[in-house]
Amino acid sequence: MIEGIDPGWLWLIGGVILLIAEVIAPGFFLVFIGAAAVATGLFTMLFDLGTVPQLALFALYALLAVLIGRRFYANRNADSSDPLLNDRAGRLIGKVVTVVEAVDEHGGRVRVGDSEWSARGGPATTGQRVRIVSVDGNCLNVEVERTLPSA
Template identity: 70%
Template sequence: MPFGLEPGWLWAIGGILLLMLEMLAPGFFLVFIGAAAIATGAFTLLFGLGVPAQLALFALYALLAVAAGRRIYGNAAVDHHAKHLNDPAARLIGRSVLVIEAVDDHGGRVRLGDGEWSARGGPAQPGDRARITGVDGNCLRIDVERTLPST
């Protein structure tokens, strides 16, 4: 035995070292391998497993830990604004605008916040509310918001 330690303790120490390395160079990979090594060490200490069984158990735990990690962290929810982080114009889709010049398929103007934009779509008349459905360069594609008549 190296250093006079039981193999289970060596697995546990190795796992803890991998967890520490994960803190120095984060990437969510070493944490799963470290957890597999710690679990292998615990089972080795509890059941006195031989080296082939330890290696097989470590391989199994590592595969399970990495698969679980990919399932949990691989499909992390993405904020609806984050998917268009590098496309600021695409973040405008779904926002409401006020029509200030009649809009049809050939053009028009809308107000968004404190600015005016060219727009196509509609048709919409000044004073109508519209929703942005797309962006073509610096021209907004809009669709008029329909309101239900009150009863």
């Protein structure tokens, strides 16, 4: 190590630099390595360890910190009141739309809001109402909207 500087301080300084780097460029990774370096530095200051035990201790602390961090951060549920928020096509499933070009198993077009989409299914004629049942790429799979008979 550097002559005249306690290795414990070097580990502490390195750990603090990693923690600062995490603040500058957050990603939840450097914080664990920085914490391992700080822990290694504190342990090295308490017990006079050689270079090899310091490196082994740092590797152990880093491994433990990353495993613990993954346990808490990797499995965060992204529960949302609107799980299809960024899935425009997924949001269309179940909507009733109007056929603008006859739809059969080979193709056709439907009006969704102010735009037209390719569609398959049916069969349905122009002007008929169909329900979107699934999405295949940019093609909507539709079926004829069934109305219940009046009692």
